[in-house]
Amino acid sequence: MLRALAYLIATVLVIGVIRSIIGIVLKGFADLFHPPSQNAPSQKVPRTPAVPVGGELKKDPVCGTFISTATAIQKKAGGETYYFCSADCRDKFRG
Numbered sequence: 232m233l234r235a236l237a238y239l240i241a242t243v244l245v246i247g248v249i250r251s252i253i254g255i256v257l258k259g260f261a262d263l264f265h266p267p268s269q270n271a272p273s274q275k276v277p278r279t280p281a282v283p284v285g286g287e288l289k290k291d292p293v294c295g296t297f298i299s300t301a302t303a304i305q306k307k308a309g310g311e312t313y314y315f316c317s318a319d320c321r322d323k324f325r326g
């Protein structure tokens with residue numbers, strides 16, 4: 232009885248190992264025929280963020296969000312104008 236149980240557990244383990252090996256091999260073949268680097272050109276061009284009409288796109292230096300200069304919160308520092316998506320980001324930049 233105990234041997235039968237041990238045999239059953241061993242079988243389940245072996246099947247699990249074989250299945251994972253097959254999965255790895257299949258994935259390896261898929262990568263071989265479709266390397267990620269060759270997939271890149273066929274992928275969609277990164278979407279440009281949706282912005283209100285008018286104004287120039289600027290990147291919020293705090294959170295990295297692109298905002299329109301027409302709606303962004305501006306702050307002049309060191310002769311440069313910075314644009315922020317929110318007062319929170321502007322305050323963080325200051326501090």
Ligand SMILES: [Zn+2]
Pocket residue numbers: 291293294295296315316317320
């Ligand atoms: Zn921000």
